[in-house]
Amino acid sequence: MSLQMRSTASADAGARVFDLSAAPVRELNAALHALPPDTNATLWRVINPRGLHAIAAGVDAPVTIEVEGNVGYYCGGMNKQASVIVEGNAGVGVAENMMSGLVHVKGDASQAAGATGCGGLLVIDGNASARCGISMKGIDIVVKGSVGHMSAFMAQAGALVVLGDAGDALGDSLYEAKLFVRGSVASLGADCIEKEMREEHKALLAEKLTAVGILGEVDIGEFRRYGSARTLYHFHVDNVSSY
Amino acid sequence: MNDLTNTPRTLPRVSATFDEYTLSEIRRAAATGIYDIRGAGAKRKVPHFDDLLFLGASISRYPLEGYREKCSTEIVLGTRFAKKPIELKIPITIAGMSFGSLSANAKEALGRGASAMGTSTTTGDGGMTQEERGHSKTLVYQYLPSRYGMNPDDLRKADAIEVVVGQGAKPGGGGMLLGQKITERVARMRTLPAGIDQRSACRHPDWTGPDDLEIKIEELREITDWEKPIYVKVGAARPYYDTALAVKSGADVVVVDGMQGGTAATQEVFIENVGIPTLAAVRQAVKALQDLGMHRKVQLIVSGGIRNGADVAKALALGADAVAIGTAALVALGDNDPHWQGEYEKLGTTAGAYDDWHEGRDPAGITTQDPALMARLDPVAAGRRLANYLAVLTLETQTIARACGKSHVHNLEPEDLVALTIEAAAMANVPLAGTDWIPGRNGNF
Numbered sequence: 001m002s003l004q005m006r007s008t009a010s011a012d013a014g015a016r017v018f019d020l021s022a023a024p025v026r027e028l029n030a031a032l033h034a035l036p037p038d039t040n041a042t043l044w045r046v047i048n049p050r051g052l053h054a055i056a057a058g059v060d061a062p063v064t065i066e067v068e069g070n071v072g073y074y075c076g077g078m079n080k081q082a083s084v085i086v087e088g089n090a091g092v093g094v095a096e097n098m099m100s101g102l103v104h105v106k107g108d109a110s111q112a113a114g115a116t117g118c119g120g121l122l123v124i125d126g127n128a129s130a131r132c133g134i135s136m137k138g139i140d141i142v143v144k145g146s147v148g149h150m151s152a153f154m155a156q157a158g159a160l161v162v163l164g165d166a167g168d169a170l171g172d173s174l175y176e177a178k179l180f181v182r183g184s185v186a187s188l189g190a191d192c193i194e195k196e197m198r199e200e201h202k203a204l205l206a207e208k209l210t211a212v213g214i215l216g217e218v219d220i221g222e223f224r225r226y227g228s229a230r231t232l233y234h235f236h237v238d239n240v241s242s243y
Numbered sequence: 244m245n246d247l248t249n250t251p252r253t254l255p256r257v258s259a260t261f262d263e264y265t266l267s268e269i270r271r272a273a274a275t276g277i278y279d280i281r282g283a284g285a286k287r288k289v290p291h292f293d294d295l296l297f298l299g300a301s302i303s304r305y306p307l308e309g310y311r312e313k314c315s316t317e318i319v320l321g322t323r324f325a326k327k328p329i330e331l332k333i334p335i336t337i338a339g340m341s342f343g344s345l346s347a348n349a350k351e352a353l354g355r356g357a358s359a360m361g362t363s364t365t366t367g368d369g370g371m372t373q374e375e376r377g378h379s380k381t382l383v384y385q386y387l388p389s390r391y392g393m394n395p396d397d398l399r400k401a402d403a404i405e406v407v408v409g410q411g412a413k414p415g416g417g418g419m420l421l422g423q424k425i426t427e428r429v430a431r432m433r434t435l436p437a438g439i440d441q442r443s444a445c446r447h448p449d450w451t452g453p454d455d456l457e458i459k460i461e462e463l464r465e466i467t468d469w470e471k472p473i474y475v476k477v478g479a480a481r482p483y484y485d486t487a488l489a490v491k492s493g494a495d496v497v498v499v500d501g502m503q504g505g506t507a508a509t510q511e512v513f514i515e516n517v518g519i520p521t522l523a524a525v526r527q528a529v530k531a532l533q534d535l536g537m538h539r540k541v542q543l544i545v546s547g548g549i550r551n552g553a554d555v556a557k558a559l560a561l562g563a564d565a566v567a568i569g570t571a572a573l574v575a576l577g578d579n580d581p582h583w584q585g586e587y588e589k590l591g592t593t594a595g596a597y598d599d600w601h602e603g604r605d606p607a608g609i610t611t612q613d614p615a616l617m618a619r620l621d622p623v624a625a626g627r628r629l630a631n632y633l634a635v636l637t638l639e640t641q642t643i644a645r646a647c648g649k650s651h652v653h654n655l656e657p658e659d660l661v662a663l664t665i666e667a668a669a670m671a672n673v674p675l676a677g678t679d680w681i682p683g684r685n686g687n688f
């Protein structure tokens with residue numbers, strides 16, 4: 001076990017520092033999974049992540065895990081309760097299937113960010129690649145940059161907020177997830193339409209922006225809302241070209 | 244002028260190409276404009292285990308005493324990486340069938356029957372129910388493209404995890420559950436509006452290809468602290484390569500499901516025309532394991548049209564470690580039972596042919612979410628029937644194994660088999676009966 005006590009610039013003196021160049025991800029995750037609900041070890045600093053996969057996957061404790069650098073696939077996968085802060089870029093499927101808590105990527109995120117997430121908040125300060133929020137099931141995702149093609153594909157629930165632009169086929173085969181985009185949308189996917197931004201939607205968007213702490217910084221009036229036209233909810237011969 | 248009355252007439256001739264079923268399908272298509280959807284597996288005749296025979300004992304091989312000498316059936320799955328491999332008393336497991344496609348009572352009955360016989364059940368597209376976990380001593384949790392209901396708590400409650408890449412009935416196809424079966428409870432478990440026609444994804448959302456799959460499996464192992472065996476299930480399409488890639492990706496167990504394998508609801512054209520027969524898939528999967536030096540280290544489960552102990556024994560002899568059953572288990576519970584003939588007729592079908600499982604009107608209370616129909620299935624009695632059936636499959640498998648002189652069903656081997664047809668000989672890679680000819684022996688597949 002390569003746990004050492006070390007104080008760092010950003011972390012308080014009690015932070016546990018885990019060096020991934022000295023011990024494998026398995027040891028880090030085993031230590032995080034073993035934390036009792038009332039643990040005192042609430043602040044973790046992971047150094048030398050070097051793009052390794054599954055960092056802080058499956059954590060279920062109210063702790064903060066700061067990762068100093070870039071992470072590989074599935075960082076914070078299936079997270080419950082924890083706050084995972086990535087001070088770098090994230091690989092495929094960051095925060096996939098998150099249940100609750102926070103995953104905050106300070107750089108860019110690769111494909112399928114927040115895929116199938118059921119709850120919690122995923123914040124990406126940079127851009128997210130293709131399929132951001134694919135099959136999302138209740139997670140909220142706020143991307144301060146732009147998202148790639150097929151984002152929110154088959155998205156079922158939750159909100160995707162994009163401050164930049166969205167790529168092709170946004171919201172293809174969408175169910176009930178709510179999409180807010182401030183910039184341009186290259187094209188909408190099957191059954192995804194622009195919808196009126198009513199007061200309730202503005203309030204919802206404000207709530208998401210508040211959660212990220214940027215409510216005052218962006219103008220809600222600049223966002224457009226997209227959602228499901230619900231025409232594919234029932235098999236119909238007239239829709240075959242969409243199937 | 245011809246005298247029509249005295250001219251001999253030919254009999255009305257029905258086309259072999261445009262047979263009655265085909266004509267009815269053309270009329271149905273013309274009337275509705277949408278493809279036919281149904282449950283169950285391929286119904287056309289394809290080369291199958293029926294086309295193989297066991298040789299039994301002779302002067303050079305001696306048998307074991309039928310009722311006295313031990314012929315073991317227990318198996319261990321997940322010995323490669325999992326800290327907690329699964330131990331089963333019989334080499335016959337219950338395949339993944341979703342809550343949603345099946346009623347809660349049917350799922351409970353599967354759990355009861357399987358647990359009584361010391362074997363496992365499997366969840367399906369739609370998540371894990373409490374009833375199912377409660378009634379299944381050993382439960383395999385499916386990790387599907389849709390990820391409906393997926394969560395780390397259920398993942399940890401499971402005894403094994405099955406990453407579903409595909410199904411034999413529809414390799415390359417996603418799931419379908421039509422509105423009639425999306426009740427409030429089913430909808431809640433899937434985070435979907437009630438009553439809509441639902442199509443589950445056919446591709447996993449966050450990985451593509453074997454390199455990603457390897458990382459995905461690593462993540463699942465990390466989340467569950469390397470305890471659970473991880474299976475990879477593929478529909479029989481390219482079983483040699485899919486098995487090899489599953490092994491490369493880190494699977495503990497590979498599940499290969501042939502084209503006869505059942506489904507809850509898929510397009511008829513898909514069921515009947517995509518994928519290869521179970522018989523053709525087994526040897527290719529086994530060969531991949533052997534070529535990698537992983538046979539018996541990564542276990543192989545074969546499914547698709549397993550009906551009796553002979554099928555089980557043949558799959559094992561060809562090199563599988565276990566089989567899985569879906570359709571046969573449902574029939575044991577009471578699916579398509581002649582007892583409900585009157586009701587099947589009202590639905591325009593007959594007992595034995597009823598396959599409109601997606602409509603949710605199953606008279607036997609199995610492929611339905613209708614509370615009144617579901618109440619017809621007593622989970623205790625149905626579970627008992629399944630346990631009986633599993634006991635018979637096991638006894639039959641042992642009967643054949645003893646006749647071949649084997650003290651464990653896993654000792655059955657291809658050398659115990661011959662084929663009745665050239666097709667089966669080529670597919671199963673065993674000699675045509677009465678010859679030493681294995682078509683294609685020196686060639687590639």
Ligand SMILES: Cc1cc2nc3c(=O)[nH]c(=O)nc-3n(C[C@H](O)[C@H](O)[C@H](O)COP(=O)(O)O)c2cc1C
Nearest residue numbers: 338339340341367368504505507547548568569570
């Ligand atoms: C009603 C029903 C529902 C099924 N649901 C699933 C499912 O959710 N996931 C899956 O991988 N396979 C599913 N299958 C396929 C089975 O797991 C299995 O591959 C197949 O039934 C084996 O073939 P057999 O029916 O001939 O025994 C389902 C099959 C049936 C009959």
